Amino acid sequence: MISVIQKKNRKFKEINYYQNHDVSNYFLLPFRFQKINSKTEILVNEVGDFLLVPVGTAEQIILKKLDKIKDEDLYLDLISNFFISEEVIPPLLNILEARYRTKKSFLDHFTALHIFVISLRCEHTCHYCQVSRVTENKDEFDMSLYHIDEGIKIMMHSPNPHITMEFQGGEALLAFNNIKYAVLKAKEEALLYEKHMTFVICTNLAPLTDDMLPFIKEHNIMISSSLDGPAFIHNQNRHRPQRNSYEVTIEGLNKCRAILGEDNISALLTTTNLSLDYPTEIVEEYVKQGFSNIFLRPISPYGFATYNEKKNKYQTEKFLTFYKSAFEKIIDYNKKGYYIREDYATVILKKILTSFPVGYVDLQSPAGMINNVIVFNYDGKIYASDEARMLAEMNDFTFQLGILGQSTYNEIFYGKKAMEIAENWTNESLAGCSECAFQSYCGADPVLNHATQGNMYGYRPTNVFCQKNMEIIRYLFDLMEDKSIEKIFRSWITGHSE
Amino acid sequence: MKNIVTLINNELHFSLNEQLYDEDVVFKCFYWYGTDYNVEIDKKDNVFFVKISSKSETKIDHDHLLIKIKQDLIDFKLRDIVTKETKNIRELLTAKAFAHFETDENPVTEISDPIGFDPTNF
Ligand code: SF4
Secondary structure, three states, rough: OOOOOOOOOOOOOOHHHHHHHOOOOOOOEEEEEEEEEOOOOEEEOOOOOOEEEEHHHHHHHHOOOOOOOOHHHHHHHHHOOEEEEEEOOOOOOHHHHHHHHHOOOHHOOOOOOEEOOEEOOOOOOOOOOOOEEOOOOOHHHHHHHHHHHHHHHHHHHHOOOEEEEEOOOOHHHHHHHHHHHHHHHHHHHHHHHHOEEEEEEEEOOOOOOHHHHHHHOOOEEEEEEOOOOOOEEEHOOOOOOOHHHHHHHHHHHHHHHHHHHHHHEEEEEEOOOOHOOOHHHHHHHHHOOOOOOEOOOOOOOOOOOOOOOHHHHHHHHHHHHHHHHHHHHHHHHHHHEEEEEEOHHHHHHHHHHOOOOOOHHHHHOOOOEEOOEEEEEOOOOOOHHHHHHHHHOOOOOOEEHHHHHHHHHHHHOOOHHHHHHHHOOOOOHHHOOOOOOOHHHOOOOOOHHHHHOOOOOOOOOHHHHHHHHHHHHHHHHHHHHHHHHHHHHHHHHHOOOO | EEEEEEEEEEEEEEEEEEEOOOHHHHHHHHHHHHOOOEEEEEOOOOOEEEEEEEEEOOOHHHHHHHHHHHHHHHHHHHHHHHHHHHHHHHHHHHHHHHHOOOOOOOOOOOOOOOOOOOOOOO
């Protein structure tokens, strides 16, 4: 049996404790259960603590067939981990309340991440990108200084003392002068509003020039770049007339590492149909480039959004096969002593193995959109998330919350649109999720539901988000039964090998 | 589970007694069959009539499907017991967790840490 809380030693008990056992004299506390494999099932309580137990245990517990003496170990684990109680209201309920509050404490400060789509221009023509424009027309496709100012005003109104300002594109570095303006302006305002600022530029690194680096370094700006795998995948995914996107990226990565430091540059993987055939090669490339993390992201359904159930299911199954092969390779590297973690799994593992919330917008309930992230598009339109802006590029404005310079803070964050989205953003109240054992490790994604199923509420049995998360979470628990893998997982959440 | 009829054209029909399976259990259980099947549920005089047909061309393995349904019905019945028995405590928990936080006095309790569990660790 594995428990999230390490077992303490059991105290010595008086003789009357053993004389006085009553088989069904306990009350259930809220918990959910699910099979992990043919032998094991998982019990998860309301704050995400879990127990891995033999199949059939949930039935025994729920039908009150547990024997306090015969099943003493399990019984005491269930009591101490708040699965059952000997009193209707457990005397230590306030501890459970505090734990619940902590799990949801990402809500306390509200929106942290403010994405500024600083330019829609790009010099790449990636076939999967529905958004960027190859053009010199700055007036039409760069964010105006007026909209930057208005975006900063809204950003400073966030109750959150820690704000991240992220510049995205198109290719953000094509509008570097505007980034400079925005950083300086935001820093000035941050002093007034007492905000702690973090800056991020998302870039393919192609337009990076030596004269940009001093400014980036001086203002501690982090660089988030893209690496899709070895040259034959990266260059195929990311079209440039010279077919040298990979070479330019690696050169930029090395330059940034040398000048900004290892920790200030990261790379994101965009998975495409081509990538799905090369899981091992992709992981090997990340190791070759010295990365200690890789984020195996699913193929984005935006741009190809379709309500085709069969196609969505097939794509997700293919991605899961890819994910597991790549994951095995990652585990293999760790077993051989090379520390590399998979980021999606790490987010889930943090939720599973620690009492704290994880600020990852795609796996939250209430969802990360609006609560944690807001997007200011190049044209001044405001969206609930980055994916919501992708939809808008396909003329679906369902998740547009307002316009910079016209809408007030309350209209944007607490308006009718936000309220409509809010009705669908807690998995605790969604059909299918409400009794799902993985609820506390998963999240809700009304934008994805809308894009793939035509409504924000979604239908779990054929939902790509559900299909992916249900299997990945089950897979992680299945692997965790192997103690050596559990140890690797724990090293991922602490950030260092043990 | 009664009146089981397996039809060659990829269908399965059966009935369920409401005294054994609450409406919530029946609907929550067959909700998940929407991944691969079309499900129709009718109710007459405390009996649910369930019709399941395959969404794809693949032939239904009736025996396998029946075993799965029986197991799922038990599981969803168990889940329903937990949901209903713990409804009040769950509401209390969320309400108190989100109520304006004030440091409560330590709870007065008979428990003297009988299982070696130290609440101050949290
Ligand atoms: S989306 Fe699926 S896996 Fe996630 S909580 Fe809901 S039912 Fe569970």
